[in-house]
Amino acid sequence: MDTFLQQLANGLTIGSMFALVALGYTMVYGVMRLINFAHGDMVAASAFVGLTIYTEVLGQATSLFAVIAIFMLTAVVMAMVGIILERVAYRPLREAPRLSAVVSALGASLVIQNGIMLVWGPRMRIFPELVPQVYWDFGGVVISLIQVIILVLSLILMVALYLFVEKTRIGAAIRASSIDQDAARLMGINVNSVIALIFIIGSSLGAVGGLFIGLYYRGITFNMGWQYGLYAFIAAILGGIGNIPGAMLGGMLLGLFNAFIAGYVSSTWADAFTFILLILILIVRPTGILGERVAEKV
Amino acid sequence: MKELQKFAYPVFFVVMAVLPHMLDDRWQAVAITFLIFAVVALSQDIILGKCGMFNMGQALFFGMGAYTTAILNNEYGWSILATIPLAIIIPAVFGILLAGPIVHLRGDYLLVVTIGFNIVFVQVLQNNLGGITGGPNGIFGLDSLSFLSYDLTSQISVYYFAFIVLLLTLWVMHNLAGSKPGRAMHYLREDQLAAESIGINTRIYKIFSFGLGAGIAGLAGTVYATQYSAVSPEAFEFIQSVLFFSIVLVGGSSVPGVLIGVFVMFVLPEIFREFATWRYFIFGFAMIAAMILRPRGIWPATFGKIPKFLIKDNNHGA
Numbered sequence: 001m002d003t004f005l006q007q008l009a010n011g012l013t014i015g016s017m018f019a020l021v022a023l024g025y026t027m028v029y030g031v032m033r034l035i036n037f038a039h040g041d042m043v044a045a046s047a048f049v050g051l052t053i054y055t056e057v058l059g060q061a062t063s064l065f066a067v068i069a070i071f072m073l074t075a076v077v078m079a080m081v082g083i084i085l086e087r088v089a090y091r092p093l094r095e096a097p098r099l100s101a102v103v104s105a106l107g108a109s110l111v112i113q114n115g116i117m118l119v120w121g122p123r124m125r126i127f128p129e130l131v132p133q134v135y136w137d138f139g140g141v142v143i144s145l146i147q148v149i150i151l152v153l154s155l156i157l158m159v160a161l162y163l164f165v166e167k168t169r170i171g172a173a174i175r176a177s178s179i180d181q182d183a184a185r186l187m188g189i190n191v192n193s194v195i196a197l198i199f200i201i202g203s204s205l206g207a208v209g210g211l212f213i214g215l216y217y218r219g220i221t222f223n224m225g226w227q228y229g230l231y232a233f234i235a236a237i238l239g240g241i242g243n244i245p246g247a248m249l250g251g252m253l254l255g256l257f258n259a260f261i262a263g264y265v266s267s268t269w270a271d272a273f274t275f276i277l278l279i280l281i282l283i284v285r286p287t288g289i290l291g292e293r294v295a296e297k298v
Numbered sequence: 299m300k301e302l303q304k305f306a307y308p309v310f311f312v313v314m315a316v317l318p319h320m321l322d323d324r325w326q327a328v329a330i331t332f333l334i335f336a337v338v339a340l341s342q343d344i345i346l347g348k349c350g351m352f353n354m355g356q357a358l359f360f361g362m363g364a365y366t367t368a369i370l371n372n373e374y375g376w377s378i379l380a381t382i383p384l385a386i387i388i389p390a391v392f393g394i395l396l397a398g399p400i401v402h403l404r405g406d407y408l409l410v411v412t413i414g415f416n417i418v419f420v421q422v423l424q425n426n427l428g429g430i431t432g433g434p435n436g437i438f439g440l441d442s443l444s445f446l447s448y449d450l451t452s453q454i455s456v457y458y459f460a461f462i463v464l465l466l467t468l469w470v471m472h473n474l475a476g477s478k479p480g481r482a483m484h485y486l487r488e489d490q491l492a493a494e495s496i497g498i499n500t501r502i503y504k505i506f507s508f509g510l511g512a513g514i515a516g517l518a519g520t521v522y523a524t525q526y527s528a529v530s531p532e533a534f535e536f537i538q539s540v541l542f543f544s545i546v547l548v549g550g551s552s553v554p555g556v557l558i559g560v561f562v563m564f565v566l567p568e569i570f571r572e573f574a575t576w577r578y579f580i581f582g583f584a585m586i587a588a589m590i591l592r593p594r595g596i597w598p599a600t601f602g603k604i605p606k607f608l609i610k611d612n613n614h615g616a
Contacts, residue, residue: 099352103585104585114579118579278414
């Protein structure tokens with residue numbers, strides 16, 4: 001039972017990080033029908049940007065204010081990178097065959113990954129210990145302060161995003177553009193602004209996810225984006241890509257599943273089991289758990 | 299383009315036939331890998347380019363062929379050439395079995411499932427399932443090529459082995475293009491619903507493309523295992539599949555396109571090795587630029603028999 005509760009706590013922590021990153025994939029996919037392969041590397045980059053902001057801008061201060069400042073500044077920087085990414089790599093390909101944009105995304109991923117390596121070097125860097133090491137022991141189940149912060153903050157962000165997309169006028173524009181871009185344009189929605197906004201939101205959520213990865217795992221490497229990105233992408237697919245609550249659900253499920261595999265089976269098989277789960281779910285539900293069945297357009 | 303091809307093919311074959319005698323050891327190895335990757339990329343082209351299935355797991359079949367050769371040679375003492383039939387059949391059968399339940403998935407879902415197959419495969423190899431894959435180190439110390447009683451140890455003979463395999467693959471591709479399955483695949487790529495409505499069994503042809511592509515990739519795996527006389531899991535990681543995927547799309551879904559793709563995506567980075575840290579940074583930009591300038595690839599497929607005025611630009615497929 002202890003293992004169960006412990007892995008439940010770990011799984012929810014990892015799951016909320018996956019979910020934050022998965023939202024970036026799913027929102028871009030929802031509007032542009034594009035798998036943004038560079039998103040994982042954006043997440044990795046944000047951990048490094050956060051590191052530099054900590055050492056260079058804030059002079060290694062560790063106060064509550066400093067932590068908030070790191071999150072805010074990193075999110076702003078990554079949102080700008082996201083806009084540039086969309087402008088340079090994706091906008092010129094909007095009318096092109098879909099797979100061309102995928103290759104462009106892979107190219108952008110290489111650029112960002114190797115850009116990180118050129119700026120911060122190929123070796124692993126250690127993320128600063130911004131959150132004090134506080135642990136609570138509930139009868140054998142250990143939960144750390146950082147886990148609580150990650151879980152609570154992620155949930156707040158996800159609920160805020162959900163309300164934003166469902167309840168505001170701008171959210172309605174996002175939903176309209178994801179259903180039919182041309183029709184949305186005819187209704188006076190500026191689809192270019194919507195896409196820019198999608199990249200701002202997705203990249204800032206990814207930035208928060210990247211900082212969480214840095215805070216939780218501590219060691220950050222220039223090529224970690226592929227690994228976390230792939231998991232987050234699976235989470236998005238699992239929930240039904242393009243679907244915002246789906247990404248949250250997929251992320252949480254994937255995190256829990258991973259934690260239980262690591263706790264009960266063996267971590268050397270974690271990837272294989274994850275993909276077998278994914279494949280089985282897709283065979284039963286070809287568009288993910290919450291994905292809608294889309295009729296082929298004739 | 300057609301005139302150019304008539305002239306360019308013989309030149310290409312002659313150049314490739316004399317090439318190894320003009321290169322030093324390191325570049326001979328690059329040339330062999332070029333040939334192997336060309337074969338794998340062509341097999342990927344059957345699935346991705348010709349049939350329009352978003353397959354990002356081609357390294358799985360490539361690796362399966364290489365491991366088949368390695369295990370049969372190392373454990374059971376078969377000669378390298380004798381392993382070829384099984385190195386084609388086993389990946390082909392796996393290709394058919396794996397494709398069966400997933401070909402109905404929509405594009406991007408198929409993509410992630412094939413990535414999944416690739417990652418499961420690599421993990422199986424690393425964890426040494428069944429005790430025959432050699433774990434993370436792989437299998438090394440394979441025999442060199444031998445045919446009848448001739449011992450073909452030199453790198454040049456491996457080169458010609460790879461070259462013959464490439465020629466064989468080109469022959470298959472050429473025949474496929476005009477055959478019934480080839481035309482059916484082209485149709486279903488352009489418009490699956492229309493293909494179905496005139497009675498093409500799209501499911502069968504999709505699975506067929508996986509089987510054929512997997513078999514050819516398996517054969518390339520045999521050559522790969524021969525070249526290094528070793529196999530290890532990291533050579534067949536999913537990142538390798540990403541490379542084959544990009545080769546077909548950057549080059550374009552035609553034989554010259556795929557060959558140009560392999561040259562651009564594999565040989566050029568080798569040439570610019572001295573710029574070690576910068577090369578992939580610039581390479582990424584080059585990929586973006588290539589797609590913006592030529593969204594259908596550097597040398598896209600052309601379909602000669604349809605009159606020009608009937609072809610309307612459309613956005614389906616690769």
